Amino acid sequence: MAGIFGFYAFGEERMNWDSSKFIYYGLSALQGRGQESTSLAIYSYDTHSLKWASGDGLVDEVFGKMKQEDVKGFLGIGQVSAEKGDYAIRVEEPIQLALVGDGKPELHENRQRSFQIFAEMLSKKMYELKDPLEAAKKLIGEVKGGYSFIALTKDERMICGRDVHGIKPLEVGAIGFDIGAVASESSALDVIGAEHSGYIKPGEAVNFDPLSIERGRINHETAYCSFEYVYLARLDSYLNSISVSKVREMIGRRLAEENPVKADVVIGVPNTAIPFSMSYSENSEIPVRLGFTRTGRHVRSAIKPSQFDRIVGVQLKLNPIRTSVDGKEIILIDDSVVRGNTLRNTVYNLKRKGAKKVHVRIGSPPLISRCPFGTEVPPEDELIGRALSNDEIAEIIGADSFAYLSIDGLCKSIGLPRSSLCLGCFTGKYPSLHNN
Amino acid sequence: MKIMGLGNASREHAIAEALERSEHHPRIFWLGDIGNPGIFEICKRTGGDFALSKTTDSEKVSEYAKRWHVDFVIIGPEEPNFHAVPDELERRGIPCVGASRDVAMIEMSKAEMRRLQWEYGIRGKLLFKTFRSAQEAYSVLERYSDTLTWLQNVALKPARQAGGKGVKVVEDQQLYLHDEKQRFKSKHADWLEGYMKSYSDIDDKILVEEKVWGPEYTLQCFTDGRCIKGMPLVQDNKHAHEFDIGTETGGMGSISGPGFTLPFITKEEYEESLKIVDFLVRAIQDKVGKSYHGMVAGQMMLTEIEGPTIIEMYSRLGDPEALNVLNTLKTDFVDICLAILDGNLSKLNIEFDEKATVVKAIAPKGYPDNREMAKDHPVFVDRQAIKREGCKFYWGSADIREGGEIKSAGSRLVEILAISDEIEKASKMVDRCIPHVKLLDSWGLFYRSDIGSPELLSKRMDVADRVRMLYQYRRDKDMLGKRVDWLPKVGKMDPVALLRDELSKRGE
Numbered sequence: 001m002a003g004i005f006g007f008y009a010f011g012e013e014r015m016n017w018d019s020s021k022f023i024y025y026g027l028s029a030l031q032g033r034g035q036e037s038t039s040l041a042i043y044s045y046d047t048h049s050l051k052w053a054s055g056d057g058l059v060d061e062v063f064g065k066m067k068q069e070d071v072k073g074f075l076g077i078g079q080v081s082a083e084k085g086d087y088a089i090r091v092e093e094p095i096q097l098a099l100v101g102d103g104k105p106e107l108h109e110n111r112q113r114s115f116q117i118f119a120e121m122l123s124k125k126m127y128e129l130k131d132p133l134e135a136a137k138k139l140i141g142e143v144k145g146g147y148s149f150i151a152l153t154k155d156e157r158m159i160c161g162r163d164v165h166g167i168k169p170l171e172v173g174a175i176g177f178d179i180g181a182v183a184s185e186s187s188a189l190d191v192i193g194a195e196h197s198g199y200i201k202p203g204e205a206v207n208f209d210p211l212s213i214e215r216g217r218i219n220h221e222t223a224y225c226s227f228e229y230v231y232l233a234r235l236d237s238y239l240n241s242i243s244v245s246k247v248r249e250m251i252g253r254r255l256a257e258e259n260p261v262k263a264d265v266v267i268g269v270p271n272t273a274i275p276f277s278m279s280y281s282e283n284s285e286i287p288v289r290l291g292f293t294r295t296g297r298h299v300r301s302a303i304k305p306s307q308f309d310r311i312v313g314v315q316l317k318l319n320p321i322r323t324s325v326d327g328k329e330i331i332l333i334d335d336s337v338v339r340g341n342t343l344r345n346t347v348y349n350l351k352r353k354g355a356k357k358v359h360v361r362i363g364s365p366p367l368i369s370r371c372p373f374g375t376e377v378p379p380e381d382e383l384i385g386r387a388l389s390n391d392e393i394a395e396i397i398g399a400d401s402f403a404y405l406s407i408d409g410l411c412k413s414i415g416l417p418r419s420s421l422c423l424g425c426f427t428g429k430y431p432s433l434h435n436n
Numbered sequence: 437m438k439i440m441g442l443g444n445a446s447r448e449h450a451i452a453e454a455l456e457r458s459e460h461h462p463r464i465f466w467l468g469d470i471g472n473p474g475i476f477e478i479c480k481r482t483g484g485d486f487a488l489s490k491t492t493d494s495e496k497v498s499e500y501a502k503r504w505h506v507d508f509v510i511i512g513p514e515e516p517n518f519h520a521v522p523d524e525l526e527r528r529g530i531p532c533v534g535a536s537r538d539v540a541m542i543e544m545s546k547a548e549m550r551r552l553q554w555e556y557g558i559r560g561k562l563l564f565k566t567f568r569s570a571q572e573a574y575s576v577l578e579r580y581s582d583t584l585t586w587l588q589n590v591a592l593k594p595a596r597q598a599g600g601k602g603v604k605v606v607e608d609q610q611l612y613l614h615d616e617k618q619r620f621k622s623k624h625a626d627w628l629e630g631y632m633k634s635y636s637d638i639d640d641k642i643l644v645e646e647k648v649w650g651p652e653y654t655l656q657c658f659t660d661g662r663c664i665k666g667m668p669l670v671q672d673n674k675h676a677h678e679f680d681i682g683t684e685t686g687g688m689g690s691i692s693g694p695g696f697t698l699p700f701i702t703k704e705e706y707e708e709s710l711k712i713v714d715f716l717v718r719a720i721q722d723k724v725g726k727s728y729h730g731m732v733a734g735q736m737m738l739t740e741i742e743g744p745t746i747i748e749m750y751s752r753l754g755d756p757e758a759l760n761v762l763n764t765l766k767t768d769f770v771d772i773c774l775a776i777l778d779g780n781l782s783k784l785n786i787e788f789d790e791k792a793t794v795v796k797a798i799a800p801k802g803y804p805d806n807r808e809m810a811k812d813h814p815v816f817v818d819r820q821a822i823k824r825e826g827c828k829f830y831w832g833s834a835d836i837r838e839g840g841e842i843k844s845a846g847s848r849l850v851e852i853l854a855i856s857d858e859i860e861k862a863s864k865m866v867d868r869c870i871p872h873v874k875l876l877d878s879w880g881l882f883y884r885s886d887i888g889s890p891e892l893l894s895k896r897m898d899v900a901d902r903v904r905m906l907y908q909y910r911r912d913k914d915m916l917g918k919r920v921d922w923l924p925k926v927g928k929m930d931p932v933a934l935l936r937d938e939l940s941k942r943g944e
């Protein structure tokens with residue numbers, strides 16, 4: 001999983017813009033999509049070539065080590081990734097290009113290797129066809145998987161696109177009469193002060209060059225990643241014209257409708273489940289309370305690489321607020337359950353602070369399958385939702401009841417039919433793979 | 437009847453066509469800086485004539501009008517107005533539908549237009565400042581650079597109408613990107629100073645206006661100087677590329693209807709906009725003591741500050757906006773011209789079809805920044821195929837050479853129009869015609885597929901709804917047009933009072 005961002009300046013005065021500033025803030029906005037590595041590639045007007053810069057760590061840390069002059073240029077792309085050493089791809093021949101990607105093309109087991117092959121194919125096709133848009137379109141038609149990408153070439157092009165199902169998002173924005181920007185989420189466009197103008201369609205390739213923006217599309221049924229709406233994307237983002245916040249509001253409402261239970265207070269596990277808890281409360285008329293205070297910077301616990309880090313992350317970040325829980329029957333809402341460890345910990349902490357009962361509700365269906373498109377879900381034999389029933393899980397995590405959101409409830413919350421969504425992590429069935 | 441027209445863009449092709457449709461069956465004569473093939477054809481067909489001539493040369497234009505014994509002249513573009521071509525024609529007793537130099541000041545000098553608006557208290561104003569040099573501009577921009585005054589979020593423009601070039605809008609809202617944007621503002625001020633060197637007819641070089649946000653629309657009107665008649669609203673799309681990205685152009689396409697308003701502008705806002713344009717036309721006539729007879733248009737925006745607001749004025753029809761309105765016009769266009777010339781416009785009932793229209797421009801790659809690259813490519817158009825799609829085709833920046841070969845001339849090459857009951861349908865009709873226009877040397881063309889699409893329309897409506905809520909709230913609180921600012925160590929400031937002060941000092 002990754003967050004990608006592209007910056008493209010037009011017009012006679014384009015050289016006056018420095019893309020690295022925008023990439024820095026754009027990637028900072030996408031930090032939640034990957035916290036292990038940061039990288040970028042810039043087109044340098046002085047040398048008429050591409051420059052790469054990268055490092056492991058957060059955007060702040062990696063940019064902090066870069067020299068200003070090394071990353072100066074009016075065109076640029078960047079990436080944050082949830083994997084260490086997962087940097088912007090570099091291809092030298094036949095056409096020099098840099099590429100950043102989210103998700104995973106189905107070309108290799110390893111995400112980075114897969115994008116490396118993808119980028120090499122793109123370079124070769126562009127060289128052969130002499131038509132960058134056609135090359136990108138053809139490639140999207142050929143390569144299965146769930147991915148979005150932004151490539152920057154030595155000849156001042158920025159080419160971006162999404163797989164035919166549009167599994168991974170890619171949004172477009174504009175600043176004044178000068179700048180076009182592309183990002184995994186619209187919030188990154190807001191942060192740099194761009195007007196969000198739309199999204200790249202599933203199967204669509206878009207070619208930015210100094211003289212034009214061209215679009216070409218392979219028409220196909222869509223299958224947007226549903227997990228983006230539940231968990232991955234920022235609350236203030238729009239993906240594919242759908243508001244993430246609206247979906248999460250609907251999820252809270254559906255949770256209240258699907259598995260009602262009597263309680264004194266609703267509490268959401270920070271951060272993702274807070275909006276669920278608020279609309280759950282609104283629809284159940286049970287008051288909502290803030291249940292926890294966090295220590296340390298925001299770490300996305302589900303995508304932390306190691307188990308130890310994850311538990312430490314949870315203990316560090318979630319300290320229950322006693323007056324919210326003491327002597328109360330609680331509905332505790334979380335966004336997803338992976339292994340159940342963190343939830344067990346949380347329920348235990350609540351009870352120690354005096355919670356009488358804890359009913360756990362999950363804002364997504366049980367995770368049963370590992371995402372082949374690069375979202376970090378642990379191996380299947382580590383997924384508690386695959387192995388155990390609701391009652392068993394309740395017993396293990398020490399809750400008084402436990403329920404998931406139904407798949408139907410999730411689709412209705414997003415507002416799209418089942419057939420237009422990728423629900424693979426909940427069903428085990430994925431679009432866009434060779435074995436389907 | 438003999439009519440002579442001036443100009444060579446798609447707008448003029450549409451004007452010539454509207455004249456040709458008339459029951460008066462006029463013979464049509466035309467002058468163009470280049471040979472628009474469409475106008476050329478109409479002239480031949482109606483028994484008129486076509487000649488290449490500098491359209492800003494009032495002597496030459498007048499000579500042609502005399503030679504051809506035309507009954508009146510109609511002017512398409514703005515530059516002949518700025519060069520007093522209508523004035524010279526009238527001096528020689530040739531009636532002219534077109535704004536004379538003094539009244540065309542509302543377009544030629546964006547600064548004078550604003551001053552007039554403030555002086556006469558016409559609604560739909562923006563705060564502004566003018567500068568004679570880049571140095572002067574950025575010293576002021578810099579002085580307030582670390583506070584959130586209106587000088588932070590600005591449009592930097594050439595103070596003169598300069599072929600729709602050089603406008604930059606810099607919203608400097610994010611303090612963390614401030615240095616970056618401030619640097620760009622200064623650099624653009626330099627660019628403007630250089631660009632304006634070629635215009636010696638104006639003292640103000642750089643215009644800085646407060647940046648506003650909202651949906652734009654064009655209200656085009658006929659006027660005989662006594663009354664004003666509004667046409668259906670049109671929305672033009674200025675960005676060169678898809679997704680509203682990229683350089684400012686003369687307009688890559690426009691939508692209208694169905695009916696007089698747009699899906700995102702209310703009837704009430706239409707009426708208010710018409711009042712503003714009407715008032716402005718009266719004001720300029722009062723100011724310069726001359727009659728305005730011809731076409732006038734307000735490039736408007738719905739803003740949170742004042743609702744319908746003037747961004748710029750046109751002393752002519754818009755291009756491509758002219759195509760939208762002339763194609764739904766039911767009243768005889770020659771009758772309208774005659775009413776304008778006779779001062780009888782109020783008695784004429786002007787009617788339009790209640791249809792939706794979409795126009796899209798197709799331009800060779802290179803437009804608008806590298807026009808040399810966009811020039812001299814041989815053009816092929818399958819006009820029968822476009823007709824079969826139910827669309828209409830207009831030549832723009834195309835030059836018919838001896839022997840009939842047509843070559844691109846660097847700007848918007850052709851414009852294609854569709855009429856339907858819905859904007860979205862018309863947009864799709866136009867899209868189907870795009871492959872029927874080609875450059876024979878395989879140089880690339882571009883156009884905007886997104887104009888008139890459901891996505892772009894819903895985006896406009898969404899923006900309009902938000903802006904409408906804001907300005908209506910201000911209206912209810914009696915706050916329209918008010919601005920309050922606060923500067924650390926200075927205190928509360930009233931930018932409107934400051935501007936009025938500045939303007940009155942200037943007047944002394």
